Amino acid sequence: MPLTDTAIRKAKPSDKPVKLTDGQGLYLLLRPDGARWWRWDYRRPVTGKRNTLSLGTYPDTGLADARAKRDEARRLLAAGADPGEQRKAAKASGQERAANSFEVVAREWLEKQSAVWVPAHSTKILLRLQNDVFPWVGGKPVAEIGARELLAVLNRVVDRGAVETAHRILQNMGQVFRYAIATGRADRNPAADLRGALPPVKQTHLAAITEPARVGELMRAIDSYQGSFVTKCALQIAPYVFQRPGELRSMEWAELDLDAAEWNIPADKMKMRVAHLVPLSRQVVSILREIEPLTGRGKYVFPGVRSRSRPMSDNTILAALRRMGFDRDEMSGHGFRAMARTILDEVLGVRPDYIEHQLAHAVKDPNGRAYNRTAHLEARTKMMQDWADYIDGLRDQSNVLPFPKRSGTSR
Known part of the structure; x- marks a missing residue:
């Protein structure tokens, strides 16, 4: 007799497995531990050997569902296919799809890129x-994702007003697809089809003070800063060395040679993953010797407030600038770099390649080779001291040179 739900519920387990048959090879296996498993017995189409297919557990798979699965398996068998082999193939296909999903490929790409990126950049992406x-789209096979799906993803970002972020995401997705093509998991890059599909990014520049007279005001404000001594020292050094805020706040005593007046930043801290040498002016060495008794026994020159085992917060310099009265559209932590680059070039007439190299930008020699960390060291050392003396003169109002008037030609 065919099974009924009532008969299944009333069935009691014994010390041995019990088969409750339903018909056409379907039965419920009642195990001693009380588990109820649907099974279907059949013979393979080619060899005629007996095989058993699992169809789920009761009550998650009810009687009607078990019969439907059996009937579908019987249709495959009638067509000459082995239901067991079909299931294995489907499972293997699903595993392959999962292994080639966009998220899996993206994480693999990101892990490889992290070897040449600073951790903060990798984390941001x-x-x-x-x-x-x-x-x-993370769970979809990378080869099956089209431009329309990507645009839907990007439009969600655009709709919340983050147009620049949408452009960056499009760039990152294109990089993932190119990696997928290179590793044989995709044939084309649908992100390339979206060129021009996003609203343009409104160009903005990081706020920076570049007028010499205003630089003098900034230097005087820093000297008068009434906050933490550690923060004040970081503020005082920032305009002299004009490194990226993250590089400055994570400065370690082990990286400094005060006798040689050098700051050697290791490659893993640099954006371009290339070790960088910063010549230190007399002013910077003096500030570092002043703070050394306070933080010199620890790892970081500018430790955090809550834990001396971590560097100061990335918002500390910015908050100090706001506290001194410099608005967000007037000066930023990155602004010290733009300030130095502009005035060194346009007022002091320093060679642009010296400036770019000291900014740790990608600079190449006439033969196309990247300059190493000690390239033009003597000239850059002089430039850094001249720059420190110049902005000290601005602070003291004794060296305010206006921007020269430009002719129609550029240097």
């Missing part, structure tokens, strides 16, 4: 993908 891409 991963967060973009996790927040705005993976939830929508």
Whole structure:
């Protein structure tokens, strides 16, 4: 007799497995531990050997569902296919799809790139993908994603007003697809089809003070800063060395040679993953010797407030600038770099390649080779001291040179 739900519920387990048959090879296997498994017995189409297919557990798979699965398997068998082999193939296909999903490929690409990127840059890209891409297309095979799906992902970002972020995400997705093509998991890059599909980014520049007279005001404000001594020292050094805020706040005593007046930044801290040498002016060495008794026994020159085992917060310099009265559209932490670059070039007439090299930008020699960390060291050392003396003169109002009037030609 065919099974009924009532008969299944009333069935009691014994010390040995019990078969409750339903018909056409379907039965419920009642195990001693009380588990109820649907099974279907059949013979393979080619060899005629007996085989058993699992169809789920009761009550998650009810009687009607078990019969439907059996009937589908019987249709495959009638067509000459082995239902067991079909299931294995489907499972293997699903595993392959999962292994080649956009998220898996993206994480693999990101892991390889992290070897040449600073950790903060890798983390920023991963967060973009996790927040705005993976939830929508992360589980899909990378080869099956089209431009329309990518545009839908990007439009969600645009709709919340983050147009620049959308452009960065599009760039990152294109990089993932190019990696997928290179590793044989995709044939084309649909991100390339979206060129021009996003609203243009409104060009903005990081706020920076570049007028010499205003630089003098900034230097006087820093000297008068009433906050933490550690923060004041970081503020005082920032305009002299004009490194990126993250590089400055994570400065370590082990990287400094005060006798040689050098700051050797290791490659893993630099944006371009290339070790960088910063000649230190007399002013910077003096400030570092002043703070050394306070923080010199620790790892960081500018430790955090809550833990001396970590560097100061990336918002500390910015908050100090606001506290001194410099608005967000007037001066930023990165602004010290733009300030130095502009005035060194346009007022002091320093060779642009010296400036770019000291900014740790990608600079090549006439033969196309990248300059090493000691290139033009003597000239850059002089430039850094001249720059420190110049901005000290601005602070003291004894060396305010206006911007020269430009002719129609450029240097």
